[in-house]
Amino acid sequence: MPRVYVTRKIPPTGLDLLRQSCDVYVWDGELPTPRDVLLEEAAQADAILTMLSDRIDSALLDAAPNLKVVSNYAVGFDNIDVAGATERGIAVGNTPGVLTDATADHAFAMMLAAARRLGEAERYVHQGEWKTWHPTKLLGQDVFGATLGVVGFGRIGQAMARRATGFNMRILYTGGSSAGAVAAELGAEAVELETLLRESDFISLHVPLTPDTKGLLGVDAFKMMKETAILVNTARGGVVDSAALVTALQEGQIAYAALDVTDPEPIPMDNPLLTLDNCLIVPHLGSATTTTRDRMGVIAAENILAGLKGETLPFCVNPEVFEDES
Numbered sequence: 089m090p091r092v093y094v095t096r097k098i099p100p101t102g103l104d105l106l107r108q109s110c111d112v113y114v115w116d117g118e119l120p121t122p123r124d125v126l127l128e129e130a131a132q133a134d135a136i137l138t139m140l141s142d143r144i145d146s147a148l149l150d151a152a153p154n155l156k157v158v159s160n161y162a163v164g165f166d167n168i169d170v171a172g173a174t175e176r177g178i179a180v181g182n183t184p185g186v187l188t189d190a191t192a193d194h195a196f197a198m199m200l201a202a203a204r205r206l207g208e209a210e211r212y213v214h215q216g217e218w219k220t221w222h223p224t225k226l227l228g229q230d231v232f233g234a235t236l237g238v239v240g241f242g243r244i245g246q247a248m249a250r251r252a253t254g255f256n257m258r259i260l261y262t263g264g265s266s267a268g269a270v271a272a273e274l275g276a277e278a279v280e281l282e283t284l285l286r287e288s289d290f291i292s293l294h295v296p297l298t299p300d301t302k303g304l305l306g307v308d309a310f311k312m313m314k315e316t317a318i319l320v321n322t323a324r325g326g327v328v329d330s331a332a333l334v335t336a337l338q339e340g341q342i343a344y345a346a347l348d349v350t351d352p353e354p355i356p357m358d359n360p361l362l363t364l365d366n367c368l369i370v371p372h373l374g375s376a377t378t379t380t381r382d383r384m385g386v387i388a389a390e391n392i393l394a395g396l397k398g399e400t401l402p403f404c405v406n407p408e409v410f411e412d413e414s
């Protein structure tokens with residue numbers, strides 16, 4: 089039977105599916121598979137089921153002569169050297185779609201939490217500062233009727249915009265080349281990034297991390313944003329220049345940031361963002377619902393099963409691997 093290495097314990101449905109026809113080895117630590125173990129396991133594996141915290145680079149691919157599939161338990165695949173995998177004929181899979189709504193729900197929740205300062209308010213109660221109802225403390229911002237800027241109008245960006253229609257928001261977006269029909273349905277306006285930054289009350293990031301989007305929001309971008317603007321990042325930490333964000337929050341160039349993702353992850357405990365009251369940070373929970381994580385496991389398993397049979401993965405990042413060379 090083919091040998092499959094799974095770099096973390098995932099929900100059982102996907103693992104059970106794999107076990108029907110593969111020898112499955114699962115790292116059961118709380119932290120990622122250590123690099124040396126990952127290299128040893130990859131050397132023997134026909135397929136690996138990886139997490140976004142695993143670095144799948146050329147050194148690993150070189151150490152894995154039998155590897156046919158790298159199946160990422162995520163829609164994002166910036167942790168994988170896809171070009172390197174393609175050169176070696178290794179298929180790369182991901183888990184798009186099944187996590188779209190969970191991630192958009194989470195982004196919307198973070199936007200509301202930042203607007204209404206829920207992190208600060210919870211600390212206020214826990215620290216015994218709630219003495220009476222107060223007419224002017226912890227005042228936040230209206231979400232209803234405000235302008236939302238969606239950067240990256242793909243699956244999750246569109247799902248975020250759909251939620252915003254229920255709050256009567258004006259919706260601006262960039263990116264999403266084939267999104268015209270959805271944009272028309274939602275009444276969303278395609279604009280240049282600069283316009284989006286200048287006009288939005290809330291800016292929500294939904295682009296993949298690529299060389300083009302790395303540091304997309306930097307010093308200049310924060311200067312264009314409203315002083316009252318709230319940034320929500322559920323994409324990848326690297327899309328934002330962290331140092332510029334710290335300055336923007338400290339100097340009041342923007343009002344607030346709500347971060348599901350940071351650069352690096354986990355955020356080091358001495359990072360200044362952790363000292364700021366106007367920054368809400370949670371540990372990369374976008375897809376973290378029971379049902380969604382279960383579905384991601386099933387897709388990741390199905391990607392492996394197809395690839396091991398030499399079939400195109402149901403969700404393949406580099407389908408050219410399966411193109412007939414003749």
Ligand SMILES: NC(=O)c1ccc[n+]([C@@H]2O[C@H](COP(=O)([O-])OP(=O)(O)OC[C@H]3O[C@@H](n4cnc5c(N)ncnc54)[C@H](O)[C@@H]3O)[C@@H](O)[C@H]2O)c1
Nearest residue numbers: 164191240241242243244262263264295296322323374375
């Ligand atoms: N926080 C989480 O737990 C979590 C969960 C799921 C996904 N994500 C992140 O969200 C990203 C988006 O996921 P998706 O399923 O919506 O992907 P998607 O491919 O459907 O959407 C991405 C969109 O970004 C657009 N885009 C790319 N480069 C751009 C640029 N420079 N400027 C503007 N737009 C650009 C693309 O055209 C596309 O429309 C993933 O790549 C992943 O990094 C995070």
Ligand SMILES: O=C(O)[C@H](O)CO
Nearest residue numbers: 161162163164187375
């Ligand atoms: O890319 C992804 O899928 C997320 O970051 C985790 O679900």
